[in-house]
Amino acid sequence: MSKRLEETVKAIKPLDKVMMEEVRKYQDTLTKPTGSLGRLEEISIQVAGITGKKTPDFGKKAVVVMAGDHGVVAEGVSAFPQVVTQQMVYNFANGGAAINVLARQAGAEVKVVDIGVAGDVEVPGVWVRKVKYGTNNFCQGPAMSKEEAIQALEVGIDVAEELIEDGFSILATGEMGIGNTTASSAIVSLLTGCTVEEAVGPGTGVDNEGIKRKINAIKRGIEVNKPDVNDALDVLMKVGGLEIAGITGLILGAAANRVPVVIDGFISTAAALVAKGLAPESVNYMIGSHCSAEPAHRRSLEILGIKPVLDLKMRLGEGTGAVLTFYLIESAVRIVKEMATFESAGVATKE
Ligand SMILES: Cc1cc2ncn([C@H]3O[C@H](COP(=O)(O)O)[C@@H](O)[C@H]3O)c2cc1C
Numbered sequence: 001m002s003k004r005l006e007e008t009v010k011a012i013k014p015l016d017k018v019m020m021e022e023v024r025k026y027q028d029t030l031t032k033p034t035g036s037l038g039r040l041e042e043i044s045i046q047v048a049g050i051t052g053k054k055t056p057d058f059g060k061k062a063v064v065v066m067a068g069d070h071g072v073v074a075e076g077v078s079a080f081p082q083v084v085t086q087q088m089v090y091n092f093a094n095g096g097a098a099i100n101v102l103a104r105q106a107g108a109e110v111k112v113v114d115i116g117v118a119g120d121v122e123v124p125g126v127w128v129r130k131v132k133y134g135t136n137n138f139c140q141g142p143a144m145s146k147e148e149a150i151q152a153l154e155v156g157i158d159v160a161e162e163l164i165e166d167g168f169s170i171l172a173t174g175e176m177g178i179g180n181t182t183a184s185s186a187i188v189s190l191l192t193g194c195t196v197e198e199a200v201g202p203g204t205g206v207d208n209e210g211i212k213r214k215i216n217a218i219k220r221g222i223e224v225n226k227p228d229v230n231d232a233l234d235v236l237m238k239v240g241g242l243e244i245a246g247i248t249g250l251i252l253g254a255a256a257n258r259v260p261v262v263i264d265g266f267i268s269t270a271a272a273l274v275a276k277g278l279a280p281e282s283v284n285y286m287i288g289s290h291c292s293a294e295p296a297h298r299r300s301l302e303i304l305g306i307k308p309v310l311d312l313k314m315r316l317g318e319g320t321g322a323v324l325t326f327y328l329i330e331s332a333v334r335i336v337k338e339m340a341t342f343e344s345a346g347v348a349t350k351e
């Protein structure tokens with residue numbers, strides 16, 4: 001680990017238990033049966049613990065789309081060509097992708113980071129923090145060097161800190177990278193202990209032969225690189241991705257600054273598993289969003305220990321599920337801020 005990474009991990013502290021208890025008790029004074037707002041109540045308690053504030057203001061929201069390419073695409077693991085990563089970055093910059101539409105509606109900004117796209121991206125608005133022009137094919141050796149993995153983690157930490165400095169008070173994870181469900185499945189199988197077969201799914205929509213190629217590529221990647229399952233950084237550098245490392249760094253950076261980070265789909269969850277491996281406390285700063293249609297996502301969330309609030313059969317990534325969850329998080333806080341208490345409204349409590 002680098003000094004910066006170590007310091008960031010060290011800065012991640014337990015949640016503010018006193019504030020959590022205050023909000024938990026306050027929820028019970030509001031004009032509703034105890035616990036009747038279910039998961040919204042849990043979220044309001046969690047964000048109070050994260051921020052140390054009873055009703056945090058999430059006026060400035062951002063979704064960070066980390067973009068990077070994957071050498072493992074040479075094994076025929078995606079239904080789409082690699083160049084789509086770069087083309088989608090232009091689409092994000094022009095406001096035409098699904099994440100742009102959903103973020104506009106949610107009042108969130110989309111920050112696109114080129115952390116490892118295979119070609120040059122020159123378009124205003126995209127943050128170019130390129131570590132490398134795509135990862136190496138992990139079937140032949142490590143996806144990246146340890147130095148590159150650390151550099152990509154640090155890019156994520158930097159992005160989180162720059163956004164927080166700029167007044168963003170809640171972040172969502174997002175990504176774009178053709179082939180990244182294969183890298184994510186490799187991480188998931190290694191860090192959750194499920195079989196490679198269980199960890200793999202259709203991604204962008206490969207057929208049965210494509211699924212077999214994904215399984216085969218991951219098995220060869222594990223065989224060739226022998227990642228240490230007890231060392232999340234080793235797993236990340238050997239079979240991970242640059243955008244996955246960037247998301248991991250973003251999560252750590254948010255947690256170190258007591259800012260909630262909403263975890264999107266399968267790829268973001270793989271990054272979150274790496275974050276948990278590097279800094280177990282970081283999980284408390286993660287807010288679950290949706291459970292995607294990628295078959296191993298639910299199990300990964302369970303092992304990570306975060307609960308999804310939406311199940312929309314989405315399987316896109318980009319941050320789409322996370323941004324939809326912004327509404328619910330804001331609703332959860334608003335309830336605490338605006339609801340009347342039994343006393344203030346003159347409503348009788350139960351007999
Ligand atoms: C047009 C397009 C837009 C996307 N936006 C997100 N993804 C999603 O699909 C990719 C992962 O799937 P696989 O591992 O099968 O390549 C990632 O880029 C992910 O963000 C997209 C995929 C495509 C084709």
Ligand SMILES: O=C(O)c1cccnc1
Pocket residue numbers: 181202203204264265266267268292293294297314315316317318
């Ligand atoms: O679950 C996801 O986030 C996902 C699934 C397939 C492709 N891209 C993303």
